[in-house]
Amino acid sequence: MSFPSNLAAAIALAALVTGTLAGRDSHAGPRAPLALVVCADPNNLPFSNDKLEGFENKLADLVGRDLGLPVRYMWLPQRRGFVRNTLKAHRCDVIMGVPSSFELARPTEPYYRSTYVFVYRKDRHLDLQSFDDPRLHHLRIGVHVIGDDYANVPPVAALAQRHIIRNVVGYSIYGDYSQPDPPARLIDAVVRGDVDVAIAWGPLAGYFARRAAVPLDVVPVSPQVDVPFLPFVFDIAMAVRRGDDTLRVRLDSVLERHRAEIERLLANYGVPLLPLTAEH
C-alpha cells in the first residue's frame, strides 16, 4: 500500500503535533508540547550526563535546533534493558550513540567512526601499537569487563586469544554508579600506575586522557580487525524505534547537513576519529 506523498507528509506532521516524536500511538488531539525526547545516561561522560556536558548532549541540541524542536531527556543508566525501557517503551524518540550494526532498534546512517585505543602514561615511553606486541604478555593491562552473559569488550577477546590472561585486570564497565562517570576508573588506573596500559573505547579514553593529571598517550589499536573476525573499529549512529522511519530519515538529513560541525564537536571532546567508509 502506498500513500500519496502529501498524505504521508500530513501524517508525519500529525505525529509531530501530538506530542513527542515518539507519539502516543494512534490517539488524536492535542498533546504535550512538541519536543525531541532523547534517552540518555545521566552519568556517562564524555557521552552524556544530566548537566548536559556530553557530546551527545551537544549533538542533541544541534539536532533539535535543526528540526526546530526543544530537546527533552528521559534519563536511565545504560545497562541491560536500556533500549527496552526507553525507546521500546515509547518513553523517548532517539538514542544518540549506538553501533551502526545495532539490532535492537533502527540505526541512522553513522556519523562517526572510532576505535579502541591503548592508553598509557607518556613518561613510560611504551610506544605500544599492536595486540601482537610481545610486551603485552608481561605488562599489567586494564580492560573494561561487563559480566553480562556471553558478552565482553573486544580487547578482552583479543587478549584471551593470545593467552594474555593472568596480567589482565578487569574494571567493571558499570562501576560504582554513585561516582561520576564510572567507566573512567579505567583511565584513572593508568594515571595512578595501577596498570601499565589500558585498552579502552576511544571516545572515553580520548576525553579523560585530556583531563588527566599526567600526560597520557592514546594510540589506536592494531589490527583494526582481528582474526577470525573481531573488529576494534565501530561506526556509530543514532537509533530510533524500528518502524519510525519518518524520524530516521529526518535525522539522516540533519547528520548529512552538519557533518563538518559534528566532526569538530567530536574532535573537541578528544574522540579519536577514523574516516567513515564512503559507501553512502
Add this chain to the structure above:
Amino acid sequence: MSGQICSRAVLLLVALIPACKGNPPPARAATSPSSSPRSVPTSGAKPIMAPAGKEWTMPSGDYAMTRFSSLDQITPANAAQLKVASTFSTGVLHGHEGNPLVVNNTMYVVTPWPNILYAIDLTKPGGAVKWVYQPNPSDRAVGIACCDIVNRGATYANGRIFFNTLDAHTVAVDANSGKEIWKVQVGNMDIGETVTMAPLVVHNKVIIGNSGAELGVRGWIKALDAGNGKEVWRAYSTGPDRDVLIGPNFKPFYPDHRGTDLGTKTWSGEQWKLGGGTVWGWVSYDPDLNLIYYGTANPGVWNPDMRPGDNKWSLTIFARDPDNGEARWAYQMTPHDAWDYDGVNENILTNIQMNGRERKVLVHPDRNGFVYTLDRETGEVITAGKFVFTNWADSINRKTGRPAENPAYRSKQGMVTRGICPSATGGKDEPPSAFSPVTGWFYIPNTNDCMDYQGLEANYIAGTPYVGASVRMYAGPGGQRGGLNAWDAAAGKAVWHIDENFPVWSGVLATAGGVVFYGTMDGWFKAVDARDGHELWKFKVGSGIVGNPMTYTGPDGKQYVAVYSGIGGWMGAVAFPDVSTDDPYTGLGVAGAIPDIKQASTMGGMLYVFSF
C-alpha cells in the same frame, strides 16, 4: 472433557483407569513403567521433619524445602471438583514468582517491585485486605535487575514478616499491625546489587543473599539479627578464605575442593573481585546437623577464557553453620562455567535408605541438567543423573565429583558452538521442586531447551560498543519445551514425566492427599496424581504461572490451594508487549525458545485460591 479424549485415554492406559466417568482422563504419563500405584517404592526418600500443615509459614513450607503439606482433603478421587474460591489482584504486572504465606488465618502476599506486602484476612468472606505495607523501593532498581523485577516471597517468624526489596533492602514488618519494625540496606545498587530471593529465619537470624552476577558484583550470603536487622555475619562466594568464612572446620569431601584461598587461586589475577557467585536462590536448614544449605550463581566476567581455573566458589553448594556462618563443606557442580549454569536451585533435605544404610541426603536438581543426591553431612555425591536431555557432560564422576565433560559442547570465544543442551536457562531454573513422602519421589519442573552459543553479535552498553557472543535457544529433542518429572533420588532416574509445550517455570506442591500441583507459562494450573502423573484437574488462569503453589487450611476447616498468576521472570518476560521476538537473541536468547508465548499469555498479577 470430551468423550473422545476419554476413550483414547482408556485405550492408552486401560490398566490405570477402570472407568471414565467424572474424572478427567490422564495426561501423558509418558514413561510410567512398573510403578505399582499404591506401594511406596522401597528406595524412596523419607522426610526428616514435620511438613507444612494448616499454615504455610516459610518459602517452601518447611526448613527441609520439601514443599509437601500434610493436608489430605484434596485427593486424586475428588480433585476434579476443585473450584475457584477467591481471587485477588496485586495491582502489579510483571513476573509473580514465589508464593504467599498463611499464618493465623492471615495470608501474606509480596508483589514484584514495588514489593508491596498485603495482609489478607481469611476469616472475612472472599478474604479482605487487613493492611498494606509499602516499602517504596527506589525505581532505579528496575534498571539494574537483570531478569524482570521479581520477588520470591517472604518468611514468617515470631510475629514478624521478613522480606527483601529489589533495591537491596531487608524489612521486618509486624505480622499483626503491618507496622515496619526495621528496614536495613543490605546491598549497593550503585555497584549493581539487587535482592530478589526469599529469606529464611534460623535461630533468630534472617538469612539473605544478593543478585547481580550479570553486573560483575561479588556474591554473598548474610545473616541479619531478626530483632534489629544488624548484620551478624557475611560470607562471600569468592575471595580469600577469611572472606568466604572458610576455617579449620571446613571439610569438603573432594580433594580439589581442599586447599587455602581457592576463592582467589582458581581465578586469573583479581577477577574474583568481580566474580559473581551471587546467592539469589533458596536456603534450606537441617536443625539436627545445624547446617544451612544454598547454592551460588554463575561466575562473573562472562568470557570463560578470561578467568581460567575452576572459579571457586561459583556454582557451588555450601553447608554453613547458621550461627557464625562458617563453611563446613562445599561442592562445586560445574567448574569453570561456560554455560551460565547457576547453582542456586533448591536443596531438598530427606533421608534415603541405600545399601542397607540410611543416608542423610540433599537432593538438588541443577541448571546443568543433573539431579545431585549429596550426603548432606559430607558433600559426597551419592548419585547424579540427568533429568533432561543433557550433552555438555556425560556423567558426574563420583570419585572426583567432577563432570565428565564433552569438549565439543564447551563454549569458546570466537567460535559458534551449536546444540548445547541444556540451554543457559538450564534443565530447570529457580522454581522449586517438591518432595512427597507418600511416594518417596521428587517432582521436578523442567525446561527442555538447547542453545547455540553464537559469537560476534554487536551489542551495546554504557557507550561502549562491544562484541560479545550471544545465545539462541530452541526446543530440545522431542519438541516439547518443558514438563514435570517424578524422580527417584536413590536410583538417580525418572519414574515418570509429563510433557508440556512451554517450559514449566512454576514451583511444585505435593500433598498428603497424593496430589501434585503445578502451573504452566500458558496459564494452566494443574493437579496430577502423585503416583503416575495422570491429570486430575486443570484451570485456566488469567496470565502464565511462574509462581509456586502452596496449600493451607482456612478458618472453615477446608483445604485451600493458592497460586500466583502473572507471567514474567527471565523467560516469561518474552510475553511482555515491549519485548520483541523479532530477534531470537532477545532476553539473552530466551525469545528464540518461546516466541509463541505472546499468543499464549498476556501480563497479569493475580492470586487464585481454589477449594471445593
